[in-house]
Amino acid sequence: MKRLIGLGLLLAGLLYPFAVHFGMAHFAPWQFGLLLGGLWLARALSTPRRPGSLWMALAALAFCALLGLSDSPHLLRWYPVLISAFMLALFGASLLRGMPVAERLARLRDPDLPPHAVRYTRRVTQVWCLFFLVNGLVAAGLTLWAPLAWWTLYNGLIAYAAMGLLFAVEWLIRQRVRGRS
Known part of the structure; x- marks a missing residue:
């Protein structure tokens, strides 16, 4: 369920x-x-x-x-901002205490990460924090000042394409980092 x-x-x-x-x-x-x-x-x-x-x-x-x-129909448009704020808080809090989110995910596959991999996962978590911050700010700006069509295009397509691109670029970088160790 x-x-x-x-x-x-x-x-x-x-x-x-x-x-x-x-x-x-x-x-x-x-x-x-x-x-x-x-x-x-x-x-x-x-x-x-x-x-x-x-x-x-x-x-x-x-x-x-x-x-x-x-x-309020205008309030409907704030939901993507809320979700970006949630993700930023989740990733950001993991940098302050406990294990960073990217490290936690990496340890599911390899529980004994070497120190350079731990540093790398911390940097990846920081990059995701930056992504969620920028994404939330763009979504907020579109909520406040853009037509509904622009808001829909960004939050329904462009934000997910940017997220997919970030995943792909990080995966490529990870392969190079693994190759060097």
Whole structure:
């Protein structure tokens, strides 16, 4: 069940800009808030506690409640900014305490990372922090000043293409770093 909820949130996140762009003619903002809130609540109740998961769920539920109560179409456009802020906080907090996110992921494949790999994963986590910061700022700028079509194009396509490009470039760099060691 929790995989289904996780898939629902993933699809909602991926399709959200298009749902807002095309769905506003048929649905009220409070309905988007109800659907998103239901998914976040189900996720919070069905997944094990991870660092930051509770505050993210509470912040998302607060956003959904605000969206539901205000019924504001403009507020709908702030959701991608919220998600970028969540990711920035998650990656940034991992740099301050505990193991950086990229190192945690790398250790799933290789539990005994050498010191140079640990430094590399820390740098990768910093790059992702920068990405989420810039992505959130662009999404906020488009929310405030751009037409809905531009907002949809960026948040529904360009941001994911940039993320994919960053994954690909990092993978290529990782292969070179591995080759040198």
